[in-house]
């Protein structure tokens with residue numbers, strides 16, 4: 001029996017760590033579709049949205065593209081064009097000038113419900129040779145849906161680029177109903193294995209501590225779906241061999257530290273207790289037993305407390321919650337003052353957070369783009385050394401941050 005982790009009366013509230021996945025009226029969807037059609041005909045010219053002060057001096061926020069419906073993930077192609085997922089189930093190619101391609105044919109049917117849909121996209125480390133990319137999505141099943149990861153190739157020979165030969169390489173064993181907490185960031189490790197973050201699906205949070213469940217985990221697989229033989233729970237009776245770490249709530253940001261190569265993640269707390277964590281193979285990250293967060297609305301404590309000897313403590317936590325999504329370390333030249341910083345998008349917090357570290361010790365948190373009133377879904381460093389953001393709305397945009405000229 002799935003555990004129902006919430007007290008009666010709290011279930012069904014539409015407040016889920018700030019990642020609303022918002023109910024959108026059909027009329028609004030139709031309007032968005034029309035807007036996307038217009039965007040195809042008339043690519044947006046990059047225009048300045050704001051000039052802001054920052055610790056790196058004055059910065060310009062520039063609109064690169066618009067007309068994206070709840071864009072979720074951005075990945076740069078080798079020629080500086082961008083792959084962008086839209087949560088309802090579309091994958092597009094966007095030129096540096098902001099022209100959106102038609103949705104690529106060949107994307108599987110997704111469970112576009114709540115926070116679910118087409119989610120992350122990542123190029124394989126072998127992309128230059130084989131054109132392989134990976135994407136995560138909410139995969140519909142008879143009982144509900146689950147986070148799945150597929151690989152496919154981009155077929156450039158088609159009249160317009162299309163996905164060919166997609167194959168599922170991983171799918172959660174559990175596929176409950178409900179539309180929340182899919183996790184699903186994809187991050188390749190330096191050894192070529194792939195980390196996949198998996199949410200607790202909101203109503204099933206106790207399974208985050210259960211090693212026989214894929215809910216509330218980070219798994220590590222090879223890009224063909226095989227399990228690396230050095231995964232921490234290989235050979236542990238009753239444990240799923242894909243699991244790399246557990247006790248996670250909803251991880252929507254993952255990146256490798258540019259110096260150490262270690263996996264860093266953040267995750268949504270409930271009411272308070274959003275976390276930044278450094279990855280340790282086999283570690284327990286606590287949810288829902290050890291957390292700084294509290295129950296929605298009623299505010300009661302969750303679990304046992306905020307620390308325990310056998311639970312990995314967060315490097316940083318946000319109370320109140322900012323609802324983090326997207327994560328990138330900055331290691332380019334255009335913002336010399338920001339080299340080594342970690343950038344985190346915030347949905348509920350409507351900002352871009354910069355975290356500055358001395359080694360693995362946080363020394364400064366800077367809050368950028370407050371006042372734009374945009375939910376930030378993803379943040380990436382571009383090949384030009386500038387920062388690129390996705391905004392989460394029916395009329396989502398790609399924004400770029402550049403030094404003011």
Ligand SMILES: [Ca+2]
Pocket residue numbers: 247275285286287290291312314
């Ligand atoms: Ca934790």
